[in-house]
Amino acid sequence: MKSTFAIHGIAAAALAVLAPLAHGQEVVKIGHVGPVSGAQAHYGKDNENGARMAIDDLNKKGVTIGGKKVKLELVAEDDAADPKQGTAAAQKLCDAKVNGVVGHLNSGTTIPASTVYNQCGIPHVTPSATNPKLTQQGYKTTFRMLANDNALGAGLALHAANNLKLKKVAVIDDRTAYGQGVAEVFKKTAQQKGIQVVDEQFTTDKATDFMAILTAIKSKAPDGVFYGGMDPQAGPMLRQMEQLGMSNVKFFGGDGICTAKLAELSGGAKTLGNVVCAEGGASLDKMPGGKAWKADYDKRYPNQFQVYSPYTYDAVHVLVSAMQAANSADPKVYLPKLAAVSYQGVTAKVAFEKDGELKDPAMTLYMYKDGKKVPLN
Numbered sequence: 591m592k593s594t595f596a597i598h599g600i601a602a603a604a605l606a607v608l609a610p611l612a613h614g615q616e617v618v619k620i621g622h623v624g625p626v627s628g629a630q631a632h633y634g635k636d637n638e639n640g641a642r643m644a645i646d647d648l649n650k651k652g653v654t655i656g657g658k659k660v661k662l663e664l665v666a667e668d669d670a671a672d673p674k675q676g677t678a679a680a681q682k683l684c685d686a687k688v689n690g691v692v693g694h695l696n697s698g699t700t701i702p703a704s705t706v707y708n709q710c711g712i713p714h715v716t717p718s719a720t721n722p723k724l725t726q727q728g729y730k731t732t733f734r735m736l737a738n739d740n741a742l743g744a745g746l747a748l749h750a751a752n753n754l755k756l757k758k759v760a761v762i763d764d765r766t767a768y769g770q771g772v773a774e775v776f777k778k779t780a781q782q783k784g785i786q787v788v789d790e791q792f793t794t795d796k797a798t799d800f801m802a803i804l805t806a807i808k809s810k811a812p813d814g815v816f817y818g819g820m821d822p823q824a825g826p827m828l829r830q831m832e833q834l835g836m837s838n839v840k841f842f843g844g845d846g847i848c849t850a851k852l853a854e855l856s857g858g859a860k861t862l863g864n865v866v867c868a869e870g871g872a873s874l875d876k877m878p879g880g881k882a883w884k885a886d887y888d889k890r891y892p893n894q895f896q897v898y899s900p901y902t903y904d905a906v907h908v909l910v911s912a913m914q915a916a917n918s919a920d921p922k923v924y925l926p927k928l929a930a931v932s933y934q935g936v937t938a939k940v941a942f943e944k945d946g947e948l949k950d951p952a953m954t955l956y957m958y959k960d961g962k963k964v965p966l967n
Contacts, residue, residue: 618653618660618919620645620906621683621712623693623703625671629796629822632851632896633695637717638666639891640899641692644906653910656917662910669699671795676703684710689919690909692902697721697739697768704732712921713928715908717901720845720870721771725945730925733942735901735908737870737951739768742844743775745953746816746868749966751783754840754866756813760789762803762827763818769795772844773818780816788812795819800827804834814840821847825855832859845869849896853961862958866966869897871937872952873965879936904935 622641624634645662653660665688669676676699683691684706691707691714694700700719707714708729715733716724722738750756759780763773777787788810791803804827807815815831817824824847831839841864848867856862874880877900887895911933916924933940941949955966 616658616660617663618655618910618913619663619665619686619688620909621665621667621686621688621691621693622902623667623669623676623679623683623691623699624695625699626666626668628670628672630671630695630820632894633718633820633849633898634668634671636891636894636896636899637693637695637902639887639894640717640902641666641906643887643890643899644903648907648910653914655913655919660919662906667693669694669703671696671699673698673702676700677706679703680706683707684712688712689913689921691715692717692905692909694719695898696766697724697771698766700724701727701767704729707731711925713909713912713925715905717905718845718898719768721767723767723771725947729946730929731921733928733946734948735905735937735940736948737953738947739772739775739844741951741953742868742870743772744779745955746842746844746866747776747779747783747785749866749955750780750814750840750842751785754814756785756840758786758788758810758812759814759816759842760791760807760810760812761787761816761818762791762793762800762807764793764795764797764820764823766795766819768844768846769818769820771818772846773816776816776818776842793819793823795823797823798826800830801834804830804836808834808836812839814842816842817847818844819846821849821852821855825852825857828852828856828861828865829859832861837861837864839864841865843867845897848956848963850963851896852963853958858961862961865958867956869954869956870951871901871954873954873956874900875965876952876954877937878934878939883936900937904933904937904940907935908933908940
C-alpha cells in the first residue's frame with residue numbers, strides 16, 4: 591500500500607505543477623500579493639496592474655515551456671500591508687501550488703512571507719520590499735528587483751551632507767520593518783558625514799496626527815527631517831509642518847513616500863517643494879523601455895501609476911524566462927535558472943547576486959516641482 595500511495599502522491603504533485611485546461615492547454619499560476627485594501631491600496635493596485643499587464647502581454651504573444659503551449663494565470667491576494675495577513679496570503683498561494691510569486695509590497699509583510707515561500711519551495715520575487723534583512727536570511731527562493739535600503743538611506747544622507755550642506759536633522763520612523771530600516775541607515779550615514787541628529791521620534795503606519803512630535807522636533811531647530819514610512823503619513827506630516835511654520839525645513843524619505851500621490855496627500859502644502867526622496871531604480875525616462883511601457887500602462891490603467899508596477903511587470907517576465915530556460919514550470923527545476931537569469935527588462939538588465947539582490951542596481955533622487963515628481967539625477 592505504501593508504494594502505491596507514494597506513486598499516486600508523485601503523480602499528483604507532477605499534475606499540480608502544470609494544471610491542464612479542459613481543452614488540453616496547461617496553466618501556469620503566478621501569485622501576486624500586495625495591499626489592495628486600506629491606506630496603501632494605491633500602491634498595491636499599481637503593483638497588481640503591472641503583474642496583470644505582464645500576464646496579458648505574455649498570453650497574447652504565446653508562451654511555450656518545455657515544448658508545450660501554456661496559459662499564464664494571475665492568482666492575486668490582498669495583504670492590506672499587514673504582516674499576519676501577508677503570511678496567511680503566502681500560505682494560501684503555497685496551498686494553491688502556484689508556480690512562482692511576485693510580491694509583497696512592504697518589507698514588514700515580505701520578510702515573514704518569504705519564510706513561508708522558502709518552506710514550500712516557491713520562488714519569490716519582490717518588486718518593492720527594500721529592507722536588507724530580506725536577503726540576509728539566506729533563502730535561495732528570495733529575489734529583489736531593485737536597490738535596498740542601504741543604498742536609499744545612504745544616498746539621501748550623502749545628498750543632505752554633500753549637496754545641501756545640512757548641519758542638523760531629526761529622524762522619524764513608523765516602526766515598521768521598512769520605516770525603521772531606512773531611517774536607521776539614513777541616521778548612521780548622516781552622523782558619519784558630520785550631520786548632528788538632534789531628535790528621534792516614532793509614529794505608526796496608521797497615524798494621521800503628528801503635531802506633538804513635530805512640535806518637539808521644531809524646538810530643536812533642524813535643517814531637515816527624515817521620515818521612514820509611507821505616503822499616507824508623509825502627506826499629512828507635510829501639511830502639519832507648514833501649519834507649524836516649518837516651511838524652510840527639508841523633508842527626506844525613501845521610496846515609500848516617493849509617489850505621484852504624495853502631492854495629493856499633502857493637500858497643496860508648500861512644504862511639498864522641500865521633499866527629496868529616493869527610489870531604488872532608474873527614473874522612467876532613463877529605464878530601457880520606460881517611456882513606451884508607461885504610455886501602454888496609462889492606456890490600460892489611467893491615473894493609477896504610482897512607483898513599482900514596472901518592477902512587477904519585469905518580475906513576471908523574469909519568472910517565465912527562467913521557466914522557459916529550464917523547460918519546466920516546476921519550482922524545483924527552474925529555481926537554478928532564476929538564480930542565473932539574465933533578462934533585459936523594462937526597468938533594467940535583470941540579473942541576481944548569489945544572495946538574491948539585484949546586480950548593479952540604480953538609484954534615483956526626486957523632488958517635487960509644481961506638484962509633480964521630477965528626478966534630480
